[in-house]
Amino acid sequence: MKKDERHQLLRKLVQKDVITKQEDFVDKLHERGIEVTQATISRDIKELQLVKAPAQNGGYRYNLPPEMDYDVSQKLSRLMKDAFVSIDTQREFVLIRTLPGNAFALASLIEAAKYKEMFGCVSGDDTVLVISRDEESAKRLQKKIISFI
Amino acid sequence: MKKDERHQLLRKLVQKDVITKQEDFVDKLHERGIEVTQATISRDIKELQLVKAPAQNGGYRYNLPPEMDYDVSQKLSRLMKDAFVSIDTQREFVLIRTLPGNAFALASLIEAAKYKEMFGCVSGDDTVLVISRDEESAKRLQKKIISFI
DNA sequence: AGTGAATAGAAATTCAAT
DNA sequence: ATTGAATTTCTATTCACT
Known part of the structure; x- marks a missing residue:
């Protein structure tokens, strides 16, 4: 799987699921038969500029970068x-x-x-x-x- | 110094300075004679819902939560x-x-x-x-x- | 409650390989 | 250029104290 494809998938996942840590991404991809490590996810997150935001409920959640109007x-x-x-x-x-x-x-x-x-x-x-x-x-x-x- | 005051100061600092990690906050407060540890900053960040966002230039930067209009x-x-x-x-x-x-x-x-x-x-x-x-x-x-x- | 010291846990980077 | 394994660095939590 190409990096760009994975990036697209990550953008989908972060909206659909509650991702609290990078390992969650690793697991979600694993479920889909895609093998990546935390190191790669960390790089992906940097490139996609996803942010780990403290959530309302007290936990954390990765989010898409603030969107335009x-x-x-x-x-x-x-x-x-x-x-x-x-x-x-x-x-x-x-x-x-x-x-x-x-x-x-x-x-x-x-x-x-x-x-x-x-x-x-x-x-x-x-x-x-x-x-x-x-x-x-x-x-x-x-x-x-x-x-x- | 009361927690609420410190929170206000953190909001100021995160806008004025480029804060790349929690220790940066510790240092900035130290410069002002305020002694706190990273543990406290971590809690503050959670309460203020500051986010560590990948920046344009390739580094990281703590930001205020996405604002309303x-x-x-x-x-x-x-x-x-x-x-x-x-x-x-x-x-x-x-x-x-x-x-x-x-x-x-x-x-x-x-x-x-x-x-x-x-x-x-x-x-x-x-x-x-x-x-x-x-x-x-x-x-x-x-x-x-x-x-x- | 709010905090620091210590520690566990998570994330970023380095180093090597491809 | 992209990645994983190992490592370092950074962050969150636990525990004790006030």
């Missing part, structure tokens, strides 16, 4: 499915192509999403250029943006 | 300073008294705040009754609501 997320999802053409990164830049006339709207939504990785964002008619902090950030942004399709 | 928070703050009279808990209930005619507005804002501890919330003219999950939740809600004054 539901509203923004909805609109991004619709616009991306609708008008997305391609995405690529070059150094600390992310270049997104859209159908003509949609780039400005997309740029506005990306601004509204307040990605921590993002410095700024400019748009033409069918092109959005996102400037991020560094190459790593650009790659992470690419993944996040693609996930809306 | 800025907008809601602003309005709550204004209304509380304006119209708050008293607050008390009884079992799993929180009873808030306001100046006459303000309870409904306060209840709406409390609803909008989407506190996890809250079941429901009803209001009269000068009284808001919040129903929470249990006694502990009620006490936590009381603290959170008072903090807007």
Whole structure:
């Protein structure tokens, strides 16, 4: 199983089940016949930026990172499915192509999403250029943006 | 130094400084002449529901719990300073008294705040009754609501 | 209740291998 | 690049005391 697949699964699991420690992930994956160790889960958690949060009841629970506004997320999802053409990164830049006339709207939504990785964002008619902090950030942004399709 | 004071200070510190581990808190407090151990900080973190989040740069950072909308928070703050009279808990209930005619507005804002501890919330003219999950939740809600004054 | 000292328990990293 | 085994580091809890 590829890392990206496992990451997707972890995101599912952390929402569906109450995960109180990393071993819980190891066990859940084991149930599905996927063998990983705690070391790998620790790295996954870091990459996915999951957080271990003290819960209401007194225990702990791993959570997804704080999401952007539901509203923004909805609109991004619709616009991306609708008008997305391609995405690529070059150094600390992310270049997104859209159908003509949609780039400005997309740029506005990306601004509204307040990605921590993002410095700024400019748009033409069918092109959005996102400037991020560094190459790593650009790659992470690419993944996040693609996930809306 | 009282626990509540220390909690307030921790909330300040976690915003101002980059705290990567609990010992960082111990050190920061030590600099201010406050002697606590890591054990106490661990308990504080649990009570304040601070989270250790993987950061953009590859490290870790303790953060405040995800906040409610800025907008809601602003309005709550204004209304509380304006119209708050008293607050008390009884079992799993929180009873808030306001100046006459303000309870409904306060209840709406409390609803909008989407506190996890809250079941429901009803209001009269000068009284808001919040129903929470249990006694502990009620006490936590009381603290959170008072903090807007 | 709130706390510290000691300890158990959980998570992150190192080191090696692939 | 990705991982597991071992290890280190960090965090939570226990126990005793106040």
